Amino acid sequence: MRVVLVGPPGAGKGTQAQFIASHLSIPKISTGDIFRHNVSTGTELGKQARAYMERGDLVPDEVTIAMVEARLAEDDAQAGFLLDGYPRNLPQAETLRKLLAEWDTRLDIVLELVVDDDEVVRRLSGRRTCRRCGRIWHVLFEPPAREGRCDDCGGELFQRDDDSELTIRHRLEVYAKQTQPLIAFYADEGILLGIDATGPVEEITARAMAALRRFLL
Numbered sequence: 562m563r564v565v566l567v568g569p570p571g572a573g574k575g576t577q578a579q580f581i582a583s584h585l586s587i588p589k590i591s592t593g594d595i596f597r598h599n600v601s602t603g604t605e606l607g608k609q610a611r612a613y614m615e616r617g618d619l620v621p622d623e624v625t626i627a628m629v630e631a632r633l634a635e636d637d638a639q640a641g642f643l644l645d646g647y648p649r650n651l652p653q654a655e656t657l658r659k660l661l662a663e664w665d666t667r668l669d670i671v672l673e674l675v676v677d678d679d680e681v682v683r684r685l686s687g688r689r690t691c692r693r694c695g696r697i698w699h700v701l702f703e704p705p706a707r708e709g710r711c712d713d714c715g716g717e718l719f720q721r722d723d724d725s726e727l728t729i730r731h732r733l734e735v736y737a738k739q740t741q742p743l744i745a746f747y748a749d750e751g752i753l754l755g756i757d758a759t760g761p762v763e764e765i766t767a768r769a770m771a772a773l774r775r776f777l778l
């Protein structure tokens with residue numbers, strides 16, 4: 562199964578992507594995670610992406626598209642994948658469609674996580690990530706037992722540079738301008754499914770899985 566998750570920053574794509582991919586036994590491919598890993602390990606790709614990410618802008622298409630195409634060509638993605646954070650604009654969506662067509666395949670479904678801007682700011686400004694295992698916490702909604710430490714592995718929690726309120730607002734503008742047009746693009750193809758992404762995490766996952774099952778029947 563080939564799935565794309567789309568939604569504004571803070572819609573919970575990363576969290577849901579993890580659950581859905583594991584339910585479906587397909588790899589989760591998150592462009593944000595791949596970029597962050599490259600930034601923290603200081604690779605050439607990380608150097609190219611860093612400034613854009615800090616501002617909350619999209620990394621240029623030529624860099625992003627080449628990275629995703631290489632990832633999708635790996636063995637574990639041949640039987641299906643879940644893309645989280647890609648595509649983010651129409652050129653990326655069009656090149657993805659072309660690439661899959663060359664491989665005689667196509668996307669099965671695009672799942673849109675729907676949530677409003679104020680909720681996004683509330684969520685993202687309290688988000689903390691574990692430096693060691695990557696688990697996401699929230700200072701209000703899902704606080705760890707010990708402040709600043711991950712309950713799962715004891716790792717240090719940090720706030721992403723792009724999770725300050727000003728950058729969040731900018732990322733929302735970028736989403737509205739560049740990513741929102743994908744909703745109509747995939748609705749035209751008849752593969753778009755929107756779900757309400759507010760409420761407890763498990764309920765959103767249940768909604769997502771129910772939508773995926775309905776769509777596949």
Ligand code: AMP
Pocket residue numbers: 570592593594596613614615617618619620621625645646647648649653723732
């Ligand atoms: P995310 O974790 O998905 O919010 O992504 C974090 C940052 O990585 C974004 O704000 C962009 O700077 C960059 N990024 C992630 N995915 C893409 C993409 N498909 N195209 C361009 N930039 C991206």
